Amino acid sequence: MWEVTADTLEALAIGTGILGTGGGGNPYLGKLEAQAQLRLGRTIRVVGLDEVPDDALATTVGGMGAPVVGVERIQQGEEALRAMRAVERHLGRRFTHVLPGEIGGANGIQPMIVAAQTGLPVIDADGMGRAFPELQMDTFTIYGVRPTPGALSDQHGHEVVFDGIADAVVLERYARAVTIQMGGAAGYAFPPMTAAELRRTAIPGTVTLARRLGEAVLAARAEHADPVGAALRATGGRRLFSGKIVDVERRLVGGFARGVLLLDGLGDDEGRTLRIDFQNENLIARASDGSILAVVPDLICIVDIDSAEPITTEIVRYGLRVAVLGIPAPDLLKTPQALDVIGPAAFGYPDVPYAPIPGRYGGWG
């Protein structure tokens, strides 16, 4: 168990931002809200998966929406809590723990706010080890946790509860349609999970990983050392490319920000180019000769070349000088069962095989 401080939140905002792989929304506003909660005297505790009692009932909480429209609207602070209360009323049971559905981006911070509001501990685990654009793309539902009951709520207090939905792809369609009606952003809570389900399906240690990643970057900045190198050491990743953003093609399709980035190489990569396709998150990084440097589910993270500040899909723009990091996906994302849902084919690249980046997620093991 560890307690979250204002400093931890600074680190978490950087770590979750990098692990967002371009998507997941900017954690900045969530960090401010969580820090405000701490100043009110509230506490946020993070507990390990092995510390969760057998009779626990947990749910992921966060925000749903396209980053382009959603980033400034999903952090009002009450939406995810209200969604959680709606599921509790529906179940007739209270939750004992919350956790991030995705450690990447704003949703890596959002459970901290709900934890401060409720006093519930945050479990040190998530369902993606990164960010993904659709809600069925988590290890909970991939490994058989029933996706409902769940709920969405918005800043007007509107509540929509889903139940009886066994297929998370169907829930994704319903929830996305409701989110669009809610103005493009909503707080969510789902699915209810027991300790046994979590121990079987969650990716453990990811809140700690995001914290350590952020702390490593902050320490390197303070020491005028190499923040990008520190990020690579903290995550088990490798540098795929250094370059300048020379083109950004972005459009909003069905609630998602889709597009392509083009980079011209700098330093060792001078004379080479890189193309990155994204759907909220970065999906595939291709060199000018067509060779694939990294592909989903491995993490393709764009950071400022000097500070390692995460560059998300909604803020990426011409002229930024960036490093592109490739981080091996967690093992739970690499099984055939998982690749069916979050492999290249699931994102519209049926001809791209998944060739894993060598190494272990987080440098673990």
Added chain:
Amino acid sequence: MWEVTADTLEALAIGTGILGTGGGGNPYLGKLEAQAQLRLGRTIRVVGLDEVPDDALATTVGGMGAPVVGVERIQQGEEALRAMRAVERHLGRRFTHVLPGEIGGANGIQPMIVAAQTGLPVIDADGMGRAFPELQMDTFTIYGVRPTPGALSDQHGHEVVFDGIADAVVLERYARAVTIQMGGAAGYAFPPMTAAELRRTAIPGTVTLARRLGEAVLAARAEHADPVGAALRATGGRRLFSGKIVDVERRLVGGFARGVLLLDGLGDDEGRTLRIDFQNENLIARASDGSILAVVPDLICIVDIDSAEPITTEIVRYGLRVAVLGIPAPDLLKTPQALDVIGPAAFGYPDVPYAPIPGRYGGWG
């Protein structure tokens, strides 16, 4: 109190079909399902609004969707019941009565099926006295009943519960978006209402009106008398036009069937033409000189010129010989408060004043 028989259902199918004013879906499949329920030995009782005990808890049940896609899918028989059970679980209370949200079309029959399945009585009242295309267009919400909690369910057992929504227009948006995701058709249950709320806001006697209308048409057919005249006497309506359908322009927009019908006059109307605009339901009937013969909320009903069989929006086609009936709207639809929601301006005709057809709805009073 009266009990519904197979014969009553024949009459109700015709009466609800005519009162559907072109929309509300075809009651034919619902009639067959309700008759099948009766053959299983189940009973369907209809009780007057004055027979409803003070501690009753009622809800409207029915199907939501565009008639063009929905007519054959909203009558599976279990969707509305499942939606009702979802609201009960959400409330932690059981309903004691059901009633039609709209007496017009398939939704005038649907509560009979739920009544047979559950043994609950059907209240002899509804919220429209006809059919309307959107759910906020009922007297319950117009006169202040809170529209949620409510629920939708589909043939796969998917359940979506709405709560915390004070504005029925917002609920309409959410419910329509979910209905589209459910394949264009869903069963619904909402809002929960007390006896006091019903007595204040419901249009009483409309199930009996639909039954008597159908019985009058059937009797006239059996006697080789004038079914159209019988329909007019049973409803307090007048014949607006007799003619042949010469053009049908129809398109599906946002889940609604919108379009225009053109008719060439027959008999006394020889040499004249009529234009009818519809959005699921018929909205406005205009003569060739531009004069308005009838406009929403008054009922514009198209029936076969010989048999008075109702002609709905989804089956209207070139060559049909029809009578167009104009029936005065119920008084509860004629207040300024109601006209804001279901008057000509609400349907996109801001320059058309509501000039009521003389007489009383149902020939009452």
